[in-house]
Amino acid sequence: MKSLSNKNNGRNESEVLIGIVGPKELDQLTKEALKSFPNFKASYFNVDSSCISPNIPDDFLKNIDVLLFTEYHLYNMAKQEYEFNIPVHHVPLMGTGLYRSLFLVKNTFNLEHLSVDTVEVKYVEQILIELEEEACELIVYKNNSSILSIKEIVQFHAKNYQERAAIPLTGIQEVSRQLKEMGIPHEWVTPTKLDMIVSLERALLATDARKNKEAQIVFGLINVDNLEGRMDKFTSEHDVQLLKLSTHQMLLDYTKLLDGHLTILGGEEYLFITTRGIFERETRGYKFIPLLQDTKNKLGISLCIGIGFGMTAAEAGTHARLALRQSKEVGGDVCYIVREDRSVLGPVEITSHTQYERYDLAITDAELLDKAQTAGMSATYMTRLMARVARYRKYDYTAQDLASTLKITVRSANRILLKLMDAELVEIIGEEKVTHKGRPRRIYRLNFVMDENAL
Numbered sequence: 001m002k003s004l005s006n007k008n009n010g011r012n013e014s015e016v017l018i019g020i021v022g023p024k025e026l027d028q029l030t031k032e033a034l035k036s037f038p039n040f041k042a043s044y045f046n047v048d049s050s051c052i053s054p055n056i057p058d059d060f061l062k063n064i065d066v067l068l069f070t071e072y073h074l075y076n077m078a079k080q081e082y083e084f085n086i087p088v089h090h091v092p093l094m095g096t097g098l099y100r101s102l103f104l105v106k107n108t109f110n111l112e113h114l115s116v117d118t119v120e121v122k123y124v125e126q127i128l129i130e131l132e133e134e135a136c137e138l139i140v141y142k143n144n145s146s147i148l149s150i151k152e153i154v155q156f157h158a159k160n161y162q163e164r165a166a167i168p169l170t171g172i173q174e175v176s177r178q179l180k181e182m183g184i185p186h187e188w189v190t191p192t193k194l195d196m197i198v199s200l201e202r203a204l205l206a207t208d209a210r211k212n213k214e215a216q217i218v219f220g221l222i223n224v225d226n227l228e229g230r231m232d233k234f235t236s237e238h239d240v241q242l243l244k245l246s247t248h249q250m251l252l253d254y255t256k257l258l259d260g261h262l263t264i265l266g267g268e269e270y271l272f273i274t275t276r277g278i279f280e281r282e283t284r285g286y287k288f289i290p291l292l293q294d295t296k297n298k299l300g301i302s303l304c305i306g307i308g309f310g311m312t313a314a315e316a317g318t319h320a321r322l323a324l325r326q327s328k329e330v331g332g333d334v335c336y337i338v339r340e341d342r343s344v345l346g347p348v349e350i351t352s353h354t355q356y357e358r359y360d361l362a363i364t365d366a367e368l369l370d371k372a373q374t375a376g377m378s379a380t381y382m383t384r385l386m387a388r389v390a391r392y393r394k395y396d397y398t399a400q401d402l403a404s405t406l407k408i409t410v411r412s413a414n415r416i417l418l419k420l421m422d423a424e425l426v427e428i429i430g431e432e433k434v435t436h437k438g439r440p441r442r443i444y445r446l447n448f449v450m451d452e453n454a455l
Contacts (some may be wrong), residue, residue, distance in 0.1 A: 016207050017063050018200075020044045021054060021078070022070030023173040026190065030070060033196035037204060038343065047074055048174065054078045061086075066203045070191070073118050073148050073172055087206035091199040093171050094123040097191040102127050105167050105187050111136040113166035115157050117175065118148070119189055124169070130412050139166055154178045157186065214277030217313055219320040220260075222251060224268040225302040225332040246299055254291045258282055271320075276309060289335050289348050296333065304328045305335035305348075315340065398432055398441040417444050 016039050020030050024046040034040055045060050054074050061067075066087045069075035075090035098119065105111060111133040116124060121140055128136050141156050153175050157168035161184050168186035170176055176188035191199070224247060234240050251270055255262040260274030283289055295301050306324025310316030319338035326336040326344065336346035397405070403413035420426040426447060431440035 015039060015041045016204060017065045018042050018203060019060060019064040019067045020070065021047055021056065021067065022074060023047065025173060026070040029191065029193060029196055033193050033200055036197055037200055040200065040204065054081070056082065065207045068199060068203050070196075071172060077148070087203065089199060089203045089206065091191045091196060093119045093189045093191065093195075095192070095195040095198065097195045098123055098189055099127050099130075100192060101169065101187040101189045102131060105169070106131055106133060109167050109185065111167075113137045113139065113160070113164045114169050115139045115141070115160040115166040116169045117141040117153050117156070118171040119169055126415075129415065130408065132409075137164075137166075139164070148172075150174050150178070154182075158182060158184060161185075214275065216276040216309065216311075217316055218274050218276050218279050219308045219310075219313070219316040220272045220274070220279075221265075221306045221308075221320045221324040222270040222272070223304045223324060223328065225304060243299065243301075247295065247301065250291070250295055250299070254294075279307070283348065286337060286345055286348060292333060292335065292348075302333045304332045307335060307337040309337070309339045311340055395446050396429065396443050397446065398443055400441060402444075420444075420446075 018040050020027070020042055021044075022030075027044055027046070030042070030044075034042055043060065043064065045054075045056060047054050054077060056078065064086060066089065067084065069078065069088070069090040072090050072093065075088070078084075079088065102111070102124070105114070111128065111131070112135075114124070114136055116138055118141075121138060124138060128134060139160050141153055150172065153170070153172065157166075157170070157175070157179060160166040161168060168175075168179055168184060169189060170179070170186060171189050173188060176186060179186045234243070248264070251272070252262055255272045255274070258272065258274040259278050260272045263271045263273075265271050280286065289305065292303055292305070295303055304324060304327035306320045306322070306327055308316040308318065308320030308323055310319050319340070319342065322342075323336040323338040323344070323346075326338075326346070327334050330347060334347035336344060337348075338344055399410050399413040399417055402417065403410045406413065406416075417426060421428075421444075426444045428442050429445045430443045432443055
């Protein structure tokens with residue numbers, strides 16, 4: 001087994017170098033997904049799926065922090081041939097891309113027989129249930145060797161198509177190409193942009209650079225807009241003091257959510273300190289700060305927030321001041337973020353109910369991604385559920401509630417809840433009383449979601 005090492009010389013400390021290995025046809029999709037990760041700097045190494053070894057050159061791996069294979073079988077071959085000393089990931093075919101492929105097969109042909117090679121069977125079975133195609137027969141390619149034979153896989157699919165009219169479902173680009181030449185209808189399962197984003201998040205969380213950033217100190221400056229004008233409307237000093245106390249309490253509650261520390265700076269300005277990992281998770285990847293909306297709705301005041309990242313406390317404080325100035329310039333009710341390289345993210349604005357339900361939730365917690373996989377939930381479903389919980393602080397659901405939230409059938413919701421129970425991630429806390437005939441509905445508490453949103 002070859003040993004591969006990497007060096008990090010002359011690097012921008014904010015950069016994370018990622019190596020992308022896979023067929024050229026998936027490069028554009030990867031580039032689109034990488035736009036959501038400004039810290040990633042990508043290098044591409046295209047591999048023909050028909051090769052028996054990825055043959056990754058040492059020069060390509062120089063300085064690479066993490067490696068991502070866009071096809072599983074290439075990843076599998078590389079793991080057997082090389083001994084990597086950096087995190088190595090692949091893009092699993094289990095999410096929206098797999099759902100899309102099965103949906104296309106259902107609409108174009110019929111789902112009586114499917115022949116499957118490198119796609120995980122349990123996820124195929126799960127989606128077939130959601131498509132109400134449980135009767136579909138799956139004929140699964142079983143590899144008896146450590147090395148996949150493209151020729152053997154193509155023959156497997158061709159034989160099953162000829163004998164049983166089984167539609168091939170493949171995760172290998174070269175298999176798809178050869179089946180196309182033979183005139184055999186099939187589906188090459190490729191990841192969607194969302195699948196790719198989830199895989200990139202996993203890769204980012206695995207890097208040493210990222211782990212260091214998780215513990216990085218973050219400074220946040222909060223300025224209450226026009227508090228004097230608001231206080232002029234009160235007829236007594238008592239009411240003024242109550243408003244100040246209420247404001248302070250809301251800021252304390254939010255800082256507690258961030259597991260941080262709050263300090264009053266004077267002049268209606270506050271400073272909070274937390275860590276970058278917690279801040280990113282609680283803001284869902286810098287997309288939502290509930291404090292902005294809560295103070296507006298409950299107290300009738302608006303805030304300007306500036307967040308600063310830095311390699312030192314002094315640098316983070318300076319960047320927080322720059323971010324606060326940016327928030328004030330646009331009129332308040334927003335948050336801006338200045339990162340360690342002085343690039344600016346924002347604005348994070350007040351989010352209305354309708355907008356919040358539709359915003360693109362970025363899951364940045366590795367444990368949460370693992371929980372979604374354990375439950376058999378796609379990233380899309382987990383996104384909807386986490387957005388719902390963050391909005392309403394609702395942790396108790398019936399199967400009907402979950403089906404409505406995720407926009408799936410009640411049967412699919414029941415199946416997800418059973419998997420969550422098997423993994424000890426939810427518990428039954430009671431039954432819903434019904435006024436009409438029928439069985440009472442069980443109420444489940446989503447303990448794993450409570451862990452992510454606990455105050």
